[in-house]
Structures are given as structure tokens and as C-alpha cells.
Amino acid sequence: MADVIPPIIPTNPVTPELLAQIHAIVGDRGILTDADAMAPFTRDWSGLRQGNAAVVVRPGSTEEVSAIVKLCNQHDVAIVPQGGNTGLMGGATPWPAHTGVLLSLGRMNRVIDVDVEGFTMTVEAGCVLQTLQDVASSHDRLLPLSLGAQGSCMIGGNISTNAGGAQVLHYGTTRSFVLGLEVVLPSGEIWNKLRALKKDNTGYDMKQMFIGAEGTLGIITKAVIKVWPKPKDVATAWIAIKDPQAAVTMLSEAHSASDDTVTSCELINRTGIDGVFRHVHGTSDPLPHSSFWYLLMEWSSTRAKADGEGGMAEKMETFLADMLERGLALDAVIAQSEAQAKAMWKIREGHAEAGRADGPAISYDMSVATTKIPAFVDQGIAAAKAILPNIRPQPLGHIGDGNLHYGFRAPDGMTREAWNQYTPAITRAINDLIRDFGGSISAEHGIGQEKLDELAHYASPVEIATMQAVKRALDPKNLMNPGKIFRM
Ligand SMILES: Cc1cc2nc3c(=O)[nH]c(=O)nc-3n(C[C@H](O)[C@H](O)[C@H](O)COP(=O)(O)OP(=O)(O)OC[C@H]3O[C@@H](n4cnc5c(N)ncnc54)[C@H](O)[C@@H]3O)c2cc1C
Structure with missing residues (x-):
């Protein structure tokens, strides 16, 4: 964990009178003050970062969120929004100096509408990602955001971190499938653009500002998300490769060899795999001989293969034979069943858990x-x-x-x-x-508190000042997740 100097957070503590007012808004079900009950919210996923809060508030509706935020604004009390608390940068973890509210969206977990024909879902921010994947799947649709934390992370958190995951190369980041949002602003007003519009050029596209804002500009309460046709024919391969250059060449050629259906391409190496085998139960090597570099590649078609047709697996086999002949691939196996494909993905997704234990x-x-x-x-x-x-x-x-x-x-x-x-x-x-190399120091996890000083070091003064100007305009008292992304 980086040695980050905490920012000064000049806000007021939650007084007993304020606590009583919060209680009047959310009731018994919506409030936690006991230290043990609050611990899973004030500690981060890694277990290494511990924060503080006077109270965990769990509202059940947008109106309750709005009322809580208005109240905190009147009393200059800071709020840390939280979804599934799986973020890796400490964005959802309050600073130790925080004496205000931690607002968890977990009770707002309703799927409001599934428009199967229109390929959209309208959902509350506290819906768990995996639940939404399952709902989409039950309607023959695909929600293509897929990541190791999908059993606990929530769509509001995914949107607030502009989450990436394993299928970005085909479907884009979370930003690419958010069509509409409802957001409670730091003032407590409700900004409502909860619409399934693909086109809307009525001035600034403010929803883009809230996506990836890590809860610093307001609290996302609902979203309209786009879904895709569900793939019907998927080929998954575990490939031992020569080196990272072979990975880049193979991926580049796989786009046309697969008719542009590469949905995932993950580079993995032996040190990580061995860690997974040590710590993640039920994992084993898909190939008999050990190598240092591997690719986990997936091709998906929405067209089911007809009887007697080889489909994606056959196409992939032809491609891999060519790669083996050219020495780019050293060995490869294509999953023969969904269970085998899942076992390959378990090795990839097990890296975070193994890393934590290792x-x-x-x-x-x-x-x-x-x-x-x-x-x-x-x-x-x-x-x-x-x-x-x-x-x-x-x-x-x-x-x-x-x-x-x-x-x-x-x-x-x-x-x-x-x-x-x-x-x-x-x-x-x-x-x-x-x-x-002209790259980014945070591709998909955000800045949170972990990379505060690194962002200040590498971003230009103009970039930081522009973000601060937006923050000041929407949150002049710096009450919404203060001390995350940058200092004010
Ligand atoms: C095992 C594992 C694997 C992971 N793999 C990936 C991966 O492949 N790709 C990837 O991008 N990330 C990955 N992550 C990181 C994490 O899962 C994502 O960042 C996820 O999107 C966070 O969602 P969450 O609901 O847990 O958000 P939280 O951790 O609760 O919050 C994250 C940030 O969003 C803010 N926030 C949360 N909800 C709201 C809301 N409703 N309104 C406003 N602000 C809000 C919080 O204040 C915080 O700043 C992984 C994490 C783990 C533990």
C-alpha cells in the first residue's frame, strides 16, 4: 500500500441530533452504528486499509438518498458513497480522519425494467453485477461487464469506477453501455437523465462526468444500461506462447481469423499461475508442460452453430494450428465444454485472491x-x-x-x-x-486514495485544475467523498 499522506478534511462530525434525523429518514433497517456491524464497510477488500465513519447509512430509495445528502449538506458533514466495497484503490474506504457518513447503496437493488426488444435494462445502483448478468441471460441477453469481483461489486460502483474487466476489447468499458443515469448531487438535488437514449446532443453530456468520478461528484442511484445479444457459440483456448510479442501478433491476427469475434485476450504468466494453484482450490494446469507465458483467448458468436458445423472451435483450431506452425504458440488446448472453459477462467480470476494470500x-x-x-x-x-x-x-x-x-x-x-x-x-x-511510453498510471481501477499522490505527480497542473473546477462547481463544500482522486 502506498504511503499516502491523508488530506485534511474540514467537515463536521455527526452529532446525536443529526443521527436522530438520519434515523427518522431511513428507519432501523437503514442505519448501523455498532463497530462490528460497520467493520465490513470501513475496511477495504484487501484488509490492509482501515477507515472510519460515525455511521453507515443504507437508504432504500432515491428520495431517502436525497434527504440524507441534503441534511449532511446543511450540517457540513462529509459522505463516502459505497457499493460492493471491492474497489482496489480505497475510493470507497473513508479516511481514518472521517467523522461523517458512509452511505451504502446495497439496499437499492431492484431491477426496474428489462426492455428485451430494445436491449436495455433499468436498474438501481445497488444491484450486484452477477445478478444483473443472470437477469440479462434469462432474457437471452448479455451484460458484457465481467470481472473477478462480480459476485459482490455493484453496478453503481462499476459505473463510478468505469470498470473494465475481461471483455473490454470487444464491448468497451462500462462507459460504453451506460445510456442514462439518475444521480443525487452533493446539494441533495436529484439530477434525472434516466433515459434509454442512444442519441442526445442537448448540451454537455453530463452523465459522462459522473461515470468514473469515484463518488466525488454525486451518488448514482439508478442507471439505464445497454445489453447485447447473448453469444450462442463460444470457443475458449488456453495457449502457451513464446513471449508477449507473440501475444500481440496473435491477437492482431485473431481479429480477422475470427471474423472480428475476439471477446477476451488475457496475458498470464507462470509466477501468477503457480500462486493460483497454491491458494485457489479446484484449479489445475490445462496443459501438460510448463511454460512461462500464456494467453487465455475467447471468441464468441451470437449465431448458434448448425448441426454438423464446426463453428467457432473449428475456426479457432485452424488459427491455432497456424500459430503453432509459426512458433508463436508453443502448445494449446481448446475447452471442450463450458465446465472446461470455466476452469480456465478460474485460473485467470483467481489471481487477485492468490495475490492477497501470497x-x-x-x-x-x-x-x-x-x-x-x-x-x-x-x-x-x-x-x-x-x-x-x-x-x-x-x-x-x-x-x-x-x-x-x-x-x-x-x-x-x-x-x-x-x-x-x-x-x-x-x-x-x-x-x-x-x-x-505515453501510457496511463490507472487503466481501470481509478485513483481513490491509493494513487492520489501519483496522479498529482504525473498529471499536468491544467488537468488537475480542470477537474478541481468541476468538483468546486458541483460540490463547493467538498463534502462528497473528500480526499479521493485529488486534494482540494
Ligand atoms: C477480485 C477482484 C477482481 C477485480 N477485477 C477488476 C477488473 O477486471 N476490472 C476492473 O475495472 N476492476 C476490477 N476490480 C475492482 C473493482 O471490482 C471494481 O472497481 C468495481 O467496479 C467496484 O465496484 P464496487 O461496487 O465494489 O464499488 P466500491 O468499491 O464500493 O466503490 C468504488 C468507488 O465508487 C464509488 N461508488 C460506489 N458506488 C457508488 C454510487 N452508487 N454512486 C457514486 N459513487 C459510488 C465509491 O465511493 C468508490 O470511490 C476487481 C476487484 C477485485 C476484488
């Missing part, structure tokens, strides 16, 4: 242009090894989006204290390299 490590959620990934991987490893020669590189990620979770594990046996002596220098070296 001792000191650091990971950079970075992006560069896809074709620059091989050079970046080599130069990044060289830069880190120049600081700590026996560091263990573990680059992993959504290579089709130019996005790696560029990770490093501490050398075997190194204590967390010793490791912490090296990480600031490694972070500076890697982030400088990202800047030199």
Missing part, C-alpha cells in the same frame, strides 16, 4: 498502446531488477486493451518491512516508464 507484492494497473506492451514488459522488468535483482515479475492482464496488472512479488522469504523499503523506488521507476 505475501508482499505490488501491482501497477497500467496501460500503453497494445503494440508497445512487449517493450514495456521488458524495460519494466529491467527497471525493477535494477533496484531489487531477485524481485519476481508477474505481469498479467487484459492485453487486448493494452492494460496490464503489472505486478511484482517480493523475493522468496522477504519480510513486508524489508519489501516496503524498496517499493517507493520501484513505483517511481515503473510510473516514469509508463509516462515515457
Whole structure:
């Protein structure tokens, strides 16, 4: 965890009188003040970051959210919005100095409408992502956001972080499927653009401002999201590859070989896989021989294959045979069933859990242009090894989006204290390299509190000042998730 200096948060604490007013709005079901009951909300997913709040408020409707926010605004009390609390940057975790409200959207979990013919769903912000995937699937539709935390993260959190995940290269980030939003502004007013419009050029597209704002500009209460036809023919392959350059070449050629149906392409390496096998029950190697680099690739068609037709798997087999012949792929297996495909994905999705259990490590959620990934991987490893020669590189990620979770594990046996002596220098070296490659220091996880100082270091003064101007216009008292993304 980066050594971030907490910002000064000049807001008021929740008084007993205010607590009584909050209680009058949300009732017994909507309020938690007991330390044990609040603990899952004030501690982050990693368990390493602990914050504070006077009260956890769980409203059941937009009107209740609005009333709470108005009340807090009148009393200068700060609010931290929270969805599933799976964010990795501490955006949903209050600072230790926070004496205000933590507002959890978890009770607002209704699916309001599914327009099957129009390919949209209207949902409350507290719906769990996996529930929405299942609802879409039951209507023969696909909600293409898919990530390791989908069993707990909520759509409001996904929108507030502009979440990415494993299918961005085909369907885009969360931003690409949000058609309409309802947001409670820091004043408590309700900004309502809850519409299923693909086209709307009536001035600034303000909804884009709330997407990815990490709860600093208001609280998302409802959304209209676009869904796609459900794939009927999916081929998933686990491929041992020569190196990251082979991954880029293979992906580039796979687009046309698959009739532009590549939906996922994940770069994985041996250090990470071995960690998953150690810590995630029910995982095993899909291939008999060990290699260092792998690709997990998925092609999906919405057309069901006809009887006797080979479909996507046959097309993929032809492609992989060519890749093996050219030495780009070293070995490969195509899943023969949905269960086998799920087992391959379990290895990919198990990395976060394994990483948490496997001792000191650091990971950079970075992006560069896809074709620059091989050079970046080599130069990044060289830069880190120049600081700590026996560091263990573990680059992993959504290579089709130019996005790696560029990770490093501490050398075997190194204590967390010793490791912490090296990480600031490694972070500076890697982030400088990202800047030199024209990349981003946060591709999909956001800034939260974790990357506050890094963003201040790398963003230009004009970029920061522009964001601060928007923040001041909507939240002049700095009460909505203060001290996240930047200091005011
Ligand atoms: C195992 C694992 C795998 C992951 N994989 C990915 C991945 O592949 N891609 C990816 O992008 N992320 C990934 N993440 C990170 C995380 O799951 C996403 O950022 C997710 O979108 C967060 O949703 P949440 O509901 O948990 O939000 P939270 O963690 O509760 O909140 C995240 C931010 O959004 C704000 N917020 C939450 N709800 C609202 C709301 N209704 N209105 C306004 N602000 C709100 C919070 O204040 C905070 O700043 C992963 C996390 C884990 C633990």
C-alpha cells in the first residue's frame, strides 16, 4: 500500500441530533452504528486499509438518498458513497480522519425494467453485477461487464469506477453501455437523465462526468444500461506462447481469423499461475508442460452453430494450428465444454485472491498502446531488477486493451518491512516508464486514495485544475467523498 499522506478534511462530525434525523429518514433497517456491524464497510477488500465513519447509512430509495445528502449538506458533514466495497484503490474506504457518513447503496437493488426488444435494462445502483448478468441471460441477453469481483461489486460502483474487466476489447468499458443515469448531487438535488437514449446532443453530456468520478461528484442511484445479444457459440483456448510479442501478433491476427469475434485476450504468466494453484482450490494446469507465458483467448458468436458445423472451435483450431506452425504458440488446448472453459477462467480470476494470500507484492494497473506492451514488459522488468535483482515479475492482464496488472512479488522469504523499503523506488521507476511510453498510471481501477499522490505527480497542473473546477462547481463544500482522486 502506498504511503499516502491523508488530506485534511474540514467537515463536521455527526452529532446525536443529526443521527436522530438520519434515523427518522431511513428507519432501523437503514442505519448501523455498532463497530462490528460497520467493520465490513470501513475496511477495504484487501484488509490492509482501515477507515472510519460515525455511521453507515443504507437508504432504500432515491428520495431517502436525497434527504440524507441534503441534511449532511446543511450540517457540513462529509459522505463516502459505497457499493460492493471491492474497489482496489480505497475510493470507497473513508479516511481514518472521517467523522461523517458512509452511505451504502446495497439496499437499492431492484431491477426496474428489462426492455428485451430494445436491449436495455433499468436498474438501481445497488444491484450486484452477477445478478444483473443472470437477469440479462434469462432474457437471452448479455451484460458484457465481467470481472473477478462480480459476485459482490455493484453496478453503481462499476459505473463510478468505469470498470473494465475481461471483455473490454470487444464491448468497451462500462462507459460504453451506460445510456442514462439518475444521480443525487452533493446539494441533495436529484439530477434525472434516466433515459434509454442512444442519441442526445442537448448540451454537455453530463452523465459522462459522473461515470468514473469515484463518488466525488454525486451518488448514482439508478442507471439505464445497454445489453447485447447473448453469444450462442463460444470457443475458449488456453495457449502457451513464446513471449508477449507473440501475444500481440496473435491477437492482431485473431481479429480477422475470427471474423472480428475476439471477446477476451488475457496475458498470464507462470509466477501468477503457480500462486493460483497454491491458494485457489479446484484449479489445475490445462496443459501438460510448463511454460512461462500464456494467453487465455475467447471468441464468441451470437449465431448458434448448425448441426454438423464446426463453428467457432473449428475456426479457432485452424488459427491455432497456424500459430503453432509459426512458433508463436508453443502448445494449446481448446475447452471442450463450458465446465472446461470455466476452469480456465478460474485460473485467470483467481489471481487477485492468490495475490492477497501470497505475501508482499505490488501491482501497477497500467496501460500503453497494445503494440508497445512487449517493450514495456521488458524495460519494466529491467527497471525493477535494477533496484531489487531477485524481485519476481508477474505481469498479467487484459492485453487486448493494452492494460496490464503489472505486478511484482517480493523475493522468496522477504519480510513486508524489508519489501516496503524498496517499493517507493520501484513505483517511481515503473510510473516514469509508463509516462515515457505515453501510457496511463490507472487503466481501470481509478485513483481513490491509493494513487492520489501519483496522479498529482504525473498529471499536468491544467488537468488537475480542470477537474478541481468541476468538483468546486458541483460540490463547493467538498463534502462528497473528500480526499479521493485529488486534494482540494
Ligand atoms: C477480485 C477482484 C477482481 C477485480 N477485477 C477488476 C477488473 O477486471 N476490472 C476492473 O475495472 N476492476 C476490477 N476490480 C475492482 C473493482 O471490482 C471494481 O472497481 C468495481 O467496479 C467496484 O465496484 P464496487 O461496487 O465494489 O464499488 P466500491 O468499491 O464500493 O466503490 C468504488 C468507488 O465508487 C464509488 N461508488 C460506489 N458506488 C457508488 C454510487 N452508487 N454512486 C457514486 N459513487 C459510488 C465509491 O465511493 C468508490 O470511490 C476487481 C476487484 C477485485 C476484488
